[in-house]
Amino acid sequence: MEILTVNNKKEEKILRRKTPDFDFAGHEKKEVREMVVKMRTAAKKENGIGLSANQLGFDWRFFIAEIPSDKGKPKFYAIFNPSIVKVSKEKTELEEGCLSVPGIWGIVERPERITLLGLDKNGKKIKIKAWGLPARVFQHEIDHLNGILFIDKASQLFKQASEKTAKI
Secondary structure (H helix, E strand, O other): OOOOOOOOOHHHHHHHOOOOOHHHHHHHHHHHHHHHHHHHHHHHHHEEEEEHHHHHHHOEEEEEEEEEOOOOOOOOEEHHHHHHHHEEOEEEEEEEEEEOOOOOOEEEEEEEEEEEEEEOOOEEEEEEEEEHHHHHHHHHHHHHOOOOOOOHOOOOOEEEOOOOOOOO
């Protein structure tokens, strides 16, 4: 599966469109599981730590994230119909890159902590309180689902000199 990029105007139109809520009634559990696996594989192939469904051309409101942890083993998330219901006043500026915006990275200010509501891959309600990198990745991916790219929020943009910048 190829990741859509802003380098192609037709693909950018898809990336800039807000996705509708995912309807579990319209999809079999097997199909949902397979899509999660495909997205996880596509992100890993490109060394990404997050990927939203619309980055692969699917008009579905969900994302996956596999976030490194201090303890070594990364934590995997597949979150459907996510929404941020609470953000902290404290904000942090950090570098961000994106698989859909190759060769560019930028400085983006985001809330340090968030509370997210959504559904897991079985359609069960979940609530996640996140801070640090997970909070940043979740916000980045939810922006994607709303048709917003990190380049729209960046205070500065730079051409990428190396592959070391984490791609969300």
